[in-house]
Amino acid sequence: MNTGTGEKDREGNIHSALIAIVGRANVGKSSLLNALLGEKVSIESPVAQATRRIIRGILNEPRGQLAFLDTPGVHAAQSDLGRFMNRAARTASEGVDITLLVFDVSRPPFPEDVGWMRRLARRGDSAALVFALNKSDLGLAGAEALRRAWEAAASGAQAPTPDWVEVSARTGAGLARLRDQLFARAPVQPPYFPSDILTDHPRRLAIADVVREKLFLRLRDEMPHRVATAVEHLVETPAERRATVVIYVERASQKGIVIGHKGRLLRTVRRAAEAELKSLFGEAMALDLVVRVEPNWTKNYFFLKRIGYLT
Ligand SMILES: Nc1nc2c(ncn2[C@@H]2O[C@H](COP(=O)(O)OP(=O)(O)OP(=O)(O)O)[C@@H](O)[C@H]2O)c(=O)[nH]1
Numbered sequence: 001m002n003t004g005t006g007e008k009d010r011e012g013n014i015h016s017a018l019i020a021i022v023g024r025a026n027v028g029k030s031s032l033l034n035a036l037l038g039e040k041v042s043i044e045s046p047v048a049q050a051t052r053r054i055i056r057g058i059l060n061e062p063r064g065q066l067a068f069l070d071t072p073g074v075h076a077a078q079s080d081l082g083r084f085m086n087r088a089a090r091t092a093s094e095g096v097d098i099t100l101l102v103f104d105v106s107r108p109p110f111p112e113d114v115g116w117m118r119r120l121a122r123r124g125d126s127a128a129l130v131f132a133l134n135k136s137d138l139g140l141a142g143a144e145a146l147r148r149a150w151e152a153a154a155s156g157a158q159a160p161t162p163d164w165v166e167v168s169a170r171t172g173a174g175l176a177r178l179r180d181q182l183f184a185r186a187p188v189q190p191p192y193f194p195s196d197i198l199t200d201h202p203r204r205l206a207i208a209d210v211v212r213e214k215l216f217l218r219l220r221d222e223m224p225h226r227v228a229t230a231v232e233h234l235v236e237t238p239a240e241r242r243a244t245v246v247i248y249v250e251r252a253s254q255k256g257i258v259i260g261h262k263g264r265l266l267r268t269v270r271r272a273a274e275a276e277l278k279s280l281f282g283e284a285m286a287l288d289l290v291v292r293v294e295p296n297w298t299k300n301y302f303f304l305k306r307i308g309y310l311t
């Protein structure tokens with residue numbers, strides 16, 4: 001039996017859950033994960049489709065362990081990369097203990113939100129369901145429509161009964177209640193991860209993502225969806241900590257946009273990324289950014305595998 005104080009029982013069991021964070025693109029899944037952990041493990045961006053692979057983040061508390069999988073937001077896919085991302089998100093939500101479906105409660109539901117509801121209502125496994133109504137700091141204009149959409153999706157199906165929790169990843173409102181709710185739903189079982197790790201996101205991928213996040217903040221229109229980043233060279237010795245990050249674009253004409261007038265955009269991105277890496281890793285890391293053309297990279301399976309977007 002679990003004592004609720006974090007002590008393991010004789011078999012080593014604690015309150016422990018594998019939780020898939022799913023939902024439409026841009027509703028704040030990654031922001032919510034970072035806010036729940038109190039540490040940044042996943043990039044956030046005003047541009048939709050920021051998360052391109054599954055990121056794990058682990059919350060250890062005296063009362064147990066919550067292991068989260070942050071997934072790419074589901075969207076109407078325009079490319080092979082988009083379709084792979086959608087598939088990864090759907091697959092990640094299978095075989096977990098809890099599905100945490102995130103919505104933007106400040107606006108009425110999109111077709112992708114309703115699509116997730118239908119999928120989860122009909123899934124028929126034993127996973128618990130928690131609905132996070134995020135961006136509540138911007139108002140609750142979508143709350144009623146979301147409840148009605150769930151009633152419609154669940155009617156006639158053997159749907160699980162979800163917990164509904166209003167939260168704001170931005171202000172922190174409702175986060176304590178969401179954590180309580182998730183621990184309450186967590187089965188007593190052996191933990192999935194050791195108690196001293198925050199994420200198993202490889203360092204090279206984390207560095208590449210930080211550069212991409214800073215680029216996303218400064219690129220406009222469709223450009224963010226045309227860039228990928230990958231660490232090509234990494235030195236981490238006591239004397240030197242330096243990474244070469246390649247920024248891939250699809251066409252030669254896009255190179256100039258990323259570099260900016262007199263290299264200004266790239267310089268700003270480098271400085272912002274270096275500052276963030278220093279705060280993430282606690283040590284300075286020098287970055288060399290290189291822009292390279294990789295025609296049609298979003299459709300290139302081998303390329304996507306090589307840079308870690310596909311596993
Ligand atoms: N006002 C407000 N904005 C939020 C909140 N949570 C996230 N955002 C913003 O919403 C945008 C999207 O956040 P992300 O965390 O990247 O969203 P996501 O669901 O992970 O997006 P994808 O990875 O593209 O699917 C960012 O600009 C965030 O700053 C919130 O609670 N309130």
Ligand SMILES: [Mg+2]
Nearest residue numbers: 029030050051
């Ligand atoms: Mg995300």
